[in-house]
Amino acid sequence: xxxxxxxxxxxxxxxxxxxxxxxxxxxxxxxxxxxxxxxxxxxxxxxxxxxxxxxxxxxxxxxxxxxxxxxxxxxxxxxxxxxxxxxxxxxxxxxxxxxxxxxxxxxxxxxxxxxxxxxxxxxxxxxxxxxxxxxxxxxxxxxxxxxxxxxxxxxxxxxxxxxxxxxxxxxxxxxxxxxxxxxxxxxxxxxxxxxxxxxxxxxxxxxxxxxxxxxxxxxxxxxxxxxxxxxxxxxxxxxxxxxxxxxxxxxxxxxxxxxxxxxxxxxxxxxxxxxxxxxxxxxxxxxxxxxxxxxxxxxxxxxxxxxxxxxxxxxxxxxxxxxxxxxxxxxxxxxxxxxxxxxxxxxxxxxxxxxxxxxxxxxxxxxxxxxxxxxxxxxxxxxxxxxxxxxxxxxxxxxxxxxxxxxxxxxxxxxxxxxxxxxxxxxxxxxxxxxxxxxxxxxxxxxxxxxxxxxxxxxxxxxxxxxxxxxxxxxxxxxxxxxx
Amino acid sequence: xxxxxxxxxxxxxxxxxxxxxxxxxxxxxxxxxxxxxxxxxxxxxxxxxxxxxxxxxxxxxxxxxxxxxxxxxxxxxxxxxxxxxxxxxxxxxxxxxxxxxxxxxxxxxxxxxxxxxxxxxxxxxxxxxxxxxxxxxxxxxxxxxxxxxxxxxxxxxxxxxxxxxxxxxxxxxxxxxxxxxxxxxxxxxxxxxxxxxxxxxxxxxxxxxxxxxxxxxxxxxxxxxxxxxxxxxxxxxxxxxxxxxxxxxxxxxxxxxxxxxxxxxxxxxxxxxxxxxxxxxxxxxxxxxxxxxxxxxxxxxxxxxxxxxxxxxxxxxxxxxxxxxxxxxxxxxxxxxxxxxxxxxxxxxxxxxxxxxxxxxxxxxxxxxxxxxxxxxxxxxxxxxxxxxxxxxxxxxxxxxxxxxxxxxxxxxxxxxxxxxxxxxxxxxxxxxxxxxxxxxxxxxxxxxxxxxxxxxxxxxxxxxxxxxxxxxxxxxxxxxxxxxxxxxxxxxxx
Numbered sequence: 001x002x003x004x005x006x007x008x009x010x011x012x013x014x015x016x017x018x019x020x021x022x023x024x025x026x027x028x029x030x031x032x033x034x035x036x037x038x039x040x041x042x043x044x045x046x047x048x049x050x051x052x053x054x055x056x057x058x059x060x061x062x063x064x065x066x067x068x069x070x071x072x073x074x075x076x077x078x079x080x081x082x083x084x085x086x087x088x089x090x091x092x093x094x095x096x097x098x099x100x101x102x103x104x105x106x107x108x109x110x111x112x113x114x115x116x117x118x119x120x121x122x123x124x125x126x127x128x129x130x131x132x133x134x135x136x137x138x139x140x141x142x143x144x145x146x147x148x149x150x151x152x153x154x155x156x157x158x159x160x161x162x163x164x165x166x167x168x169x170x171x172x173x174x175x176x177x178x179x180x181x182x183x184x185x186x187x188x189x190x191x192x193x194x195x196x197x198x199x200x201x202x203x204x205x206x207x208x209x210x211x212x213x214x215x216x217x218x219x220x221x222x223x224x225x226x227x228x229x230x231x232x233x234x235x236x237x238x239x240x241x242x243x244x245x246x247x248x249x250x251x252x253x254x255x256x257x258x259x260x261x262x263x264x265x266x267x268x269x270x271x272x273x274x275x276x277x278x279x280x281x282x283x284x285x286x287x288x289x290x291x292x293x294x295x296x297x298x299x300x301x302x303x304x305x306x307x308x309x310x311x312x313x314x315x316x317x318x319x320x321x322x323x324x325x326x327x328x329x330x331x332x333x334x335x336x337x338x339x340x341x342x343x344x345x346x347x348x349x350x351x352x353x354x355x356x357x358x359x360x361x362x363x364x365x366x367x368x369x370x371x372x373x374x375x376x377x378x379x380x381x382x383x384x385x386x387x388x389x390x391x392x393x394x395x396x397x398x399x400x401x402x403x404x405x406x407x408x409x410x411x412x413x414x415x416x417x418x419x420x421x422x423x424x425x426x427x428x429x430x431x432x433x434x435x436x437x438x439x440x441x442x443x444x445x446x447x448x449x450x451x452x453x454x455x456x457x458x459x460x461x462x463x464x465x466x467x468x469x470x471x472x473x474x475x476x477x478x479x480x481x482x483x484x
Numbered sequence: 485x486x487x488x489x490x491x492x493x494x495x496x497x498x499x500x501x502x503x504x505x506x507x508x509x510x511x512x513x514x515x516x517x518x519x520x521x522x523x524x525x526x527x528x529x530x531x532x533x534x535x536x537x538x539x540x541x542x543x544x545x546x547x548x549x550x551x552x553x554x555x556x557x558x559x560x561x562x563x564x565x566x567x568x569x570x571x572x573x574x575x576x577x578x579x580x581x582x583x584x585x586x587x588x589x590x591x592x593x594x595x596x597x598x599x600x601x602x603x604x605x606x607x608x609x610x611x612x613x614x615x616x617x618x619x620x621x622x623x624x625x626x627x628x629x630x631x632x633x634x635x636x637x638x639x640x641x642x643x644x645x646x647x648x649x650x651x652x653x654x655x656x657x658x659x660x661x662x663x664x665x666x667x668x669x670x671x672x673x674x675x676x677x678x679x680x681x682x683x684x685x686x687x688x689x690x691x692x693x694x695x696x697x698x699x700x701x702x703x704x705x706x707x708x709x710x711x712x713x714x715x716x717x718x719x720x721x722x723x724x725x726x727x728x729x730x731x732x733x734x735x736x737x738x739x740x741x742x743x744x745x746x747x748x749x750x751x752x753x754x755x756x757x758x759x760x761x762x763x764x765x766x767x768x769x770x771x772x773x774x775x776x777x778x779x780x781x782x783x784x785x786x787x788x789x790x791x792x793x794x795x796x797x798x799x800x801x802x803x804x805x806x807x808x809x810x811x812x813x814x815x816x817x818x819x820x821x822x823x824x825x826x827x828x829x830x831x832x833x834x835x836x837x838x839x840x841x842x843x844x845x846x847x848x849x850x851x852x853x854x855x856x857x858x859x860x861x862x863x864x865x866x867x868x869x870x871x872x873x874x875x876x877x878x879x880x881x882x883x884x885x886x887x888x889x890x891x892x893x894x895x896x897x898x899x900x901x902x903x904x905x906x907x908x909x910x911x912x913x914x915x916x917x918x919x920x921x922x923x924x925x926x927x928x929x930x931x932x933x934x935x936x937x938x939x940x941x942x943x944x945x946x947x948x949x950x951x952x953x954x955x956x957x958x959x960x961x962x963x964x965x966x967x968x969x970x971x972x973x974x975x976x977x978x979x
Contacts, residue, residue: 043586049575050684051581052722054721084829088811180879277799
């Protein structure tokens with residue numbers, strides 16, 4: 001959305017990515033989603049007297065991966081701190097987090113804007129912390145239920161600099177980060193289950209002003225669409241407030257998807273004093289250079305590097321390369337297909353993935369990992385296109401058949417349905433002769449100067465062969481017979 | 485026939501092995517005595533004859549099958565700060581007056597694995613905050629030497645129980661002196677290990693960076709046997725140290741020839757009772773006769789230890805005690821309005837005055853704008869104190885001095901004046917701040933300065949070791965106990 005010309009929007013995002021570890025960050029309980037309330041709540045998770053936290057090495061591994069993937073600095077020494085506040089779903093009365101010395105400092109992500117431009121968003125930091133449980137206000141008639149299954153689930157909070165200037169940029173960043181955390185396998189990215197959720201710090205200032213405006217923080221945005229809506233509403237609200245002479249007060253706000261509005265939940269005046277201090281139950285987290293080197297060696301090729309390679313090696317446009325590297329699953333699908341078709345088909349494969357395949361996936365709400373047409377099957381279609389067995393039109397029919405599970409692979413479908421393209425010159429010549437003989441009227445019209453009549457003749461030839469005749473050969477021969 | 489009530493752990497172990505007595509008989513002997521004397525002393529919060537007997541029967545089976553260890557069948561009691569499966573675990577607080585632990589603390593598990601029989605759970609200052617056992621929700625524990633006087637704290641129940649021969653040994657915890665000061669005031673031997681030697685898992689936390697569990701018993705040799713069973717790496721405590729286990733027993737009999745004893749002038753200044761000074765000086769003379777030499781050392785920052793401690797310990801406590809909110813377990817107020825009201829009422833009712841005072845102090849020193857001035861400064865002092873000790877240990881093997889500036893004081897003498905109470909731990913606190921091991925052993929009897937007509941009360945000698953110097957301290961204490969009998973004395977009324 002475009003804002004009034006003399007206002008500039010400033011956005012910073014804080015993202016909580018739930019890490020894909022089997023057990024919790026400080027206990028051995030399972031992190032599996034959807035269990036009966038409190039089924040995954042051990043003595044440590046419910047904070048019985050005397051229990052102590054022990055750091056999960058896997059969670060640290062995830063943080064190192066992220067740090068390396070964003071080009072940040074993985075701190076060789078970081079400190080866990082206690083963030084103290086009372087809430088029924090916070091069993092210890094404090095959250096173990098990192099405050100002054102986080103595990104990752106700096107780095108950033110390159111995002112692609114809708115107009116095709118790229119922009120680098122700097123990260124401030126990323127730190128490890130535990131999630132809280134859930135308060136369940138329904139189902140208990142005047143009481144609140146506490147479910148501590150989520151309590152202690154490992155989170156990586158990834159914080160940007162206030163680098164974004166529109167809701168579109170914020171969404172582009174969130175999407176890029178979402179793709180990256182899944183790419184490196186540290187977060188499943190499931191936004192419905194809360195595995196990836198963002199807080200947006202939003203402020204506005206007159207264009208050209210150096211100082212930031214007062215910000216309000218929109219909490220818990222769990223879809224990209226809501227993020228866009230929430231920021232757009234918030235920006236307009238702030239501009240209206242200022243233009244009507246009211247100052248913005250720092251506050252935490254919630255977005256209501258039903259009304260499309262943001263509303264303050266608490267203002268700065270009653271903000272908590274969290275009384276952070278280093279957690280004496282945990283030693284400083286020390287990460288050796290050797291461990292970091294090991295993790296670096298094991299990292300997959302990252303999207304930016306892969307995108308550059310696609311452009312350089314396969315001659316793809318930046319747009320195509322960017323789309324194909326939007327997720328690791330898409331990239332894997334593309335490369336698996338290409339491995340079977342050969343590099344020369346890169347553009348064709350790219351078109352199929354971004355065209356036919358994406359359209360069908362979108363229509364049916366599927367992720368590429370669940371596509372009914374496998375990379376091997378798509379490669380089969382592309383190969384039959386390349387050797388002229390299939391026309392583009394028939395190729396789409398083959399794709400449909402495979403999508404519906406009607407055949408093992410392209411060749412089986414072609415064979416079963418007799419869809420092999422007719423490219424035999426003799427066969428095409430007899431076909432053309434037959435068409436010319438049977439459609440004298442069109443021949444005359446064509447000779448009288450009606451170009452349209454030519455198309456009708458081609459159509460007749462294709463119809464007669466149920467589309468399997470090679471259209472180019474038919475066209476060429478017709479022109480020849482009709483005397484060019 | 486062995487005098488089982490006054491026997492050492494080794495003697496008990498021997499008697500069990502030779503079937504002079506069974507574990508069941510031994511446990512009964514102590515339980516009967518507890519039934520008889522505890523109503524007066526109030527050392528135990530909980531006993532459970534059935535559970536005790538079950539453990540004793542198991543121990544007898546082990547003894548019969550030949551799979552017994554040196555402590556199998558030997559009874560002991562746990563300070564009520566250790567979570568004990570199936571037992572009420574109150575930490576001396578109304579807040580946990582309904583809390584039956586579903587799990588065992590590491591220490592409890594270790595001693596049970598060794599085959600020791602739990603006699604019950606011992607009274608203590610509420611959440612280990614106190615030096616007189618007057619802050620317990622379950623009422624004060626009385627000193628068996630003089631029931632008008634305090635047993636010390638916070639492990640006062642442990643000390644009184646052993647002094648009155650209600651148990652041959654007990655566990656304690658020491659955050660600022662809570663093992664050593666009551667051991668001194670009740671005429672016992674108690675040891676606080678180096679921070680990280682004994683796992684804190686399952687110990688209700690007071691101040692996490694200072695808390696350390698340790699043994700309390702009649703003699704150094706008993707403490708060595710107990711520490712051997714208690715110590716060792718525990719992966720469930722991130723501050724537990726992964727290092728080869730020391731042998732606390734093998735070196736007990738080494739002669740002290742050449743032992744260098746450091747005497748910090750800061751521990752021998754004003755503020756110490758004359759009788760305490762006299763007893764400590766006499767003990768030092770005994771050590772010289774045993775072949776040790778004494779050398780003057782300095783701990784220039786030790787005067788800052790009490791103020792630094794009373795920033796750090798309450799800061800950690802204020803956070804550690806946040807989990808007691810009435811939501812999941814523990815005391816919840818009967819009537820309340822909203823959530824905040826539930827928190828306020830439950831905590832106001834559940835915590836006593838001293839605990840509330842420390843939560844308030846801790847909350848204050850951690851709050852925005854004060855953190856740097858208090859908490860950070862205190863941590864810096866802490867580092868200086870540790871550096872002082874490191875410097876002092878270049879010139880000596882152990883440090884000695886008084887454990888407490890006075891003998892046991894009368895009930896009420898200090899309970900209205902927190903500062904006076906805090907100063908009871910003036911000689912013990914600095915070792916916790918530095919993470920060092922320390923112990924107290926009986927070295928004489930003295931009348932209180934402010935009441936010379938009172939009967940004489942036990943005096944404690946404090947030994948401070950260098951980091952991981954437990955074996956050295958135990959050796960020094962054991963050798964002293966070979967030539968003295970202060971540790972064998974029994975309170976008049978308890979014979």
